[in-house]
Amino acid sequence: MNSNELARRLAAQERITRCQAEAQLDQLARDIRRLLQSGHSVELPGLGRFEPGPELKFHFETPPAGRSAGKRQAAGKRRG
Numbered sequence: 001m002n003s004n005e006l007a008r009r010l011a012a013q014e015r016i017t018r019c020q021a022e023a024q025l026d027q028l029a030r031d032i033r034r035l036l037q038s039g040h041s042v043e044l045p046g047l048g049r050f051e052p053g054p055e056l057k058f059h060f061e062t063p064p065a066g067r068s069a070g071k072r073q074a075a076g077k078r079r080g
Helices: 003-014 018-037 069-075
Strands: 042-044 048-051 057-060
Touching: 003 018, 018 042, 018 048
Parallel strands: none
Antiparallel strands: 042 048, 048 057
8 A cells, every 4th residue: 555545544544634634644754754753662552653764764563373364354243
C-alpha cells in the first residue's frame, strides 16, 4: 500500500476529505521524525518499532508463536 492508497482508506474510514487524511498522515510522519531525532523510539502497535540512531532502524513485530498473519486475519472473520 502506498501513501495515496493509505490516505484514501483513512479518508473513507474517518469520513474526512482525502486532503485532510493526507495532512494527518504528514503530521504523523513529522511527529515520528521529531521523536526519533530527540532519541525516543516509536512503537506502532501491530506493526513494529522505529529505533533512533544514525541509521533509521525499524523492527517489525513478529506474530505470537503458532499464529501466522494469515491465521490472525482468518481468526477475525465470522463464519456465515
